[in-house]
Amino acid sequence: MRHAVLNLEESRIREVANAGMGRSDVLAFWFGESDESTPEVVRQAAVDSLERGETFYAHNLGLPELRDAVAAYTSRLHGPVGADRIAITSGGVNALMLAVQALVDAGDEVVAVTPVWPNLTAQPCIMGARLRCVALRPQAGGAWTLDMGELLAAITPTTRLLIVNAPNNPTGWTLTAGEQQQILKHCRRTGTWILADEVYERLYYEPTANGCAPSFLDVAGPEDLLVVVQSFSKSFLMTGWRLGWLVMPPDMTQHMGKLIEFNTSCTSVFTQRAGLAALQHADQITPCVVAHLKTCRDTLVPLLQALPGVEVAPARGGMYAFFRLAGQGDSLAVAKRLVAEAGLGLAPGNAFGDEAQGWLRWCFASRDPQRLVDGVQRLKSWLAL
Amino acid sequence: MRHAVLNLEESRIREVANAGMGRSDVLAFWFGESDESTPEVVRQAAVDSLERGETFYAHNLGLPELRDAVAAYTSRLHGPVGADRIAITSGGVNALMLAVQALVDAGDEVVAVTPVWPNLTAQPCIMGARLRCVALRPQAGGAWTLDMGELLAAITPTTRLLIVNAPNNPTGWTLTAGEQQQILKHCRRTGTWILADEVYERLYYEPTANGCAPSFLDVAGPEDLLVVVQSFSKSFLMTGWRLGWLVMPPDMTQHMGKLIEFNTSCTSVFTQRAGLAALQHADQITPCVVAHLKTCRDTLVPLLQALPGVEVAPARGGMYAFFRLAGQGDSLAVAKRLVAEAGLGLAPGNAFGDEAQGWLRWCFASRDPQRLVDGVQRLKSWLAL
Helix, strand or coil: CCHHHHCCCCCHHHHHHHHCCCCCCCEECCCCCCCCCCCHHHHHHHHHHHHCCCCCCCCCCCCHHHHHHHHHHHHHHHCCCCHHHEEEECCHHHHHHHHHHHHCCCCCEEEEEECCCHHHHHHHHHCCCEEEEEECEECCCCCEECCHHHHHHHCCCCEEEEEEECCCCCCCCCCCHHHHHHHHHHHHHHCCEEEEECCCCCCECCCCCCCCCCCHHHHCCCCCCEEEEEECCCCCCCHHHCCEEEECCHHHHHHHHHHHHHHCCCCCHHHHHHHHHHHHCHHHHHHHHHHHHHHHHHHHHHHHHCCCCEECCCCCECCEEEEEECCCCCHHHHHHHHHHHHCEECEEHHHCCHHHCCEEEEECCCCCHHHHHHHHHHHHHHHHC | CCHHHHCCCCCHHHHHHHHCCCCCCCEECCCCCCCCCCCHHHHHHHHHHHHCCCCCCCCCCCCHHHHHHHHHHHHHHHCCCCHHHEEEECCHHHHHHHHHHHHCCCCCEEEEEECCCHHHHHHHHHCCCEEEEEECEECCCCCEECCHHHHHHHCCCCEEEEEEECCCCCCCCCCCHHHHHHHHHHHHHHCCEEEEECCCCCCECCCCCCCCCCCHHHHCCCCCCEEEEEECCCCCCCHHHCCEEEECCHHHHHHHHHHHHHHCCCCCHHHHHHHHHHHHCHHHHHHHHHHHHHHHHHHHHHHHHCCCCEEECCCCECCEEEEEECCCCCHHHHHHHHHHHHCEECEEHHHCCHHHCCEEEEECCCCCHHHHHHHHHHHHHHHHC
16 A cells, blocks of 8 residues: 555544544534434435436536536626536545645655644645645734734745635634735746635634635635635534535636546536535525524533633534643543443544644534533533542 | 646547537437446435435445445455455546555556556556557457457556556456456566556356355465555446446555545545445346447347448457447547438447547447437448448
């Protein structure tokens, strides 16, 4: 086997979850998904498709009607985007991997902003790239910020690709439109592609005109070296469906079609029908999801802030409370102890980058906010031991 | 974008299909799928799962119960294979890509036996490998055979991976158990991995004890450098579901789990439930599929053989009639003319390798064999023009 693959780190999140496997008494907040099923109207669209017998191969780039619907949805949020810039993928992570395959040769330099979901840094390593990380910095109070000077200094003409996820998993950090403009301008000069993971754009709690976080699509043109990754998972409660999409320059789309053919060939028609239903009901589904998540966030964060030794800021976007626990050691060890001793399942900060050692990630997407209250009580009792 | 990706050839099969797009009068035999929907019992399992709300992330390697069922199914056909050697994937092509990601570094030498489904040769190119093809040779009468000496001479200690698809798409050529043993013995000496695409193993028309074509699993041990790719697509009429699996050495499995996490994370639970139902009903579904395909083959091939200038042998395995048409030029041009002038949709031979220039592939998986008869009539009339 390849050294690059042998050396890939196993997910430390899964390592903690495995430690709690089969224990029904654990309150689990480790994974990035809600405990709520996909809305019935969306599931029904897939059921109808299956009953019609839509079990054949589909277009590599996705059903034309779904590409059109995604283009219309994206255009409504970010200004005109043609369906010729859209490809449907088997999940957001698949979209990211396809983009990295399209852009990164072995030996190429890739810059990533961390802490970040570990998949984003693993993918360029699979392609044999050299990875350079620029770390966000935690501020007093628990919010994380970007040193723009440091990021721009790291991106040079030898940088093939910048990978940035904002709103950020796990920190909740987001880019401003001004920062996106600065990054774009710099990358135009260096000839660097931007891979923007914006799957949390709709889970944004600041007031905005379009109901979502700033996007690189707001500031870039269609010919910019920009690929934006989106997913149905978070905004439509569709994690398990494996359905996402890419927005890219129009000239790239036919090549992406080839990569989809050689990776998965296509996404199931019945899954795409569910995606179509989700978009048709976006105005009913997503605002409810976001309002509920805001309630969750605003339930959890003040309770955490009230605990001794906990430092946490309310995330501007995403679905995580990312907090520092003073006086504790290795995050992974702490997370495992929390499972074993408190029945509380959290993700260790160092799963997302070394700079997040000492931090823990709590996914607050909980159908019943009382679960969050109960979880904090468990943490509080454990801290008091 | 990467040159390796820009240079990937678009599918010539799709190029022909696109030429007939929107024409309902074309009899299409270009793609490798039946025109029959997935059996109702399989679709119902997915519907039930969706109605239960199984819309969450699943294990990277697949549902434990599906891995167990796949291991039992494989063991029944090929002797003991543990579930610790199985990973569930998002289709056979995804399984192939994951295996190539696990095994092939940029610059590595890969040997492939051609003509073959173009995805198999594209995947190592995406990973930056150097590809070397060993061509099967057509014999008088239309059957293709392997020159074993030539293949073994091509595999040296610098060969990282051998890719072989048998029963072969498009030629119907299959490996004998003796040939598999020779290849395995040679690859043990050179330290070369074998990636065996055996998705057509059940579509085999020669009498055998286990009802399938010879498999490398019959001759290799669990620690051999062997990865076998399987799919639900062909044996269970499940092309559009994107569900397959890998059989690999046990030490490889955890690493494959990481690659699945970073490529697609998992396969939808409801899709896996359908796979489980398919395996539970394998003894009802697959023999019917195979018996029907044999009828289709035995309907089509004699009719083709009776045409002037056509050379074709009945495939021992697979679902294709691969035939040479004397006195015609470029396969792609011929296939396009057949669509335009005869309303007949076939795949051009040179889509599968230069050595198959002048040949055409006819997928005989047709619910109604009369469609095949009608198709031959169109070909006959066109040839008489």
